[in-house]
Amino acid sequence: MADTYDLIVIGGGPGGYVAAIRAAQLGLKTAVVEREHLGGICLNWGCIPTKALLRSAEVYRLAKEGERFGVSPGALSADVARIVAHSREAATRLNGGVAFLLKKNKIDVIWGEATIAGKGEVRVAAPTKPPMPPQLPSPKTRLDHGVYQAKHIIIATGARPRVLPGLEPDGRLIWTYFEAMKPERFPKSLLIVGAGAIGVEFASFYRAFGVEVILVEALPHILPSEDEEIAALAHRSFKKQGIDIRVATTVTGVEKKADSLVVTLKPADGETQTLDVERALSAIGVVANVENLGLEALGVALERGVIKIDGLGRTNVEGVYAIGDVAGGPMLAHKAEHEGVACVEAIAGRDAHELDRSRIPGCTYCHPQVASVGLTEAKAKEQGIDVKIGRFPYLANGKAIALGELEGVVKTIFDAKSGRLLGAHIFGVEATELIQGFVIAMNLETTEEELIRTIFPHPTLSETMHESVLAAFGRAIHV
Missing domain, CATH: 3.30.390.30 (FAD/NAD-linked reductase, C-terminal dimerisation domain)
Structure with missing residues (x-):
């Protein structure tokens, strides 16, 4: 007989693990299915480790400016390996923290890849990548695969980097944020495609350490979701820092060489240009992880590539819910967490309040x-x-x-x-x-x-x- 839960959460990222903890607090027997790492992209490869990188950049910048504060720091150097190690240590520590919280709240962790096999059924298969088990096991950390039953299923599978045709990441010359977070050395030059929060943060980080950064944005101004006046101030500041910014410009061609790239750029109102760069970073956003979950067979409705939900995370299929990036923007960890709490409180019959998307703050940790x-x-x-x-x-x-x-x-x-x-x-x-x-x-x-x-x-x-x-x-x- 299959194990039965009140709630199974598919995905252990910020939305998923917070939803699971709130469910446990409300007395629901809960399990989390995770295929790779607790904390999701945010904790392991996004929000937290990038802030650790940017902290290193801030310390380096302040040290360089020490003399104006009356402090002479002496000769400065940047140890790339140690900078990356500091970032990874922050992620590892918090990964263990999530495991501890799940254990504390008596939430089962099932390692594997989940598919919704039918009404109230979740089939878990062996993950395609080896999982990273938590440092502290849950009461029932499971590696056994099969069918689990639940009255309610929350999909919290997050998102992954969007791939631009012609700029497909190869992990060496063309990066996603995964590779940009753990360089073996600082490249002499870096082309960043996309000037939203991810692109601007990496531009700030790499420029702080002297990398020649070219920031390309297809829209008329950087940070497109921000107030135009604020974006214009940021634009001027970044240019003053030495970042080469090209707005209203698209990448029309990429030629790979042995250890560099020739990139063709087309401004909206200018002539085509070519640039020689060592590396390129594709930072044009993310796409929701909706594949291989059994959604089509179940009849779960999608809208513009994300799962369609109401204000409390309910899909069009009874007993199936979605929260976080997989359910649409803004694709932010704090939005996912609050969405998860509201969803679970509605499941538990509490007086849940729908998320007011007009009051979700956005933050970009550039300088x-x-x-x-x-x-x-x-x-x-x-x-x-x-x-x-x-x-x-x-x-x-x-x-x-x-x-x-x-x-x-x-x-x-x-x-x-x-x-x-x-x-x-x-x-x-x-x-x-x-x-x-x-x-x-x-x-x-x-x-x-x-x-x-x-x-x-x-x-x-x-x-x-x-x-x-x-x-x-x-x-x-x-x-």
């Missing part, structure tokens, strides 16, 4: 950082909203001056009639840590009056947020 939540100025105006815009520069903030981080701005967008905060956009040091204040304000439906009356501590970077609100209503003090 300087970019973070945002809510509407851009353009989107607000497209909706016919009469807006008030506030801006406050970092260079007028005492803490930013003390840190020597003068580049940046906080931009806030309000409904002129109601005073409701519609969006907030930050470009500058620690932007990704500051944005949560605006996220909380939007969730609480805070007005400009309440934000103006809020006391922000001095001296902090957060004062730029307060001053931006004041500026939107003609009341800024320090500018």
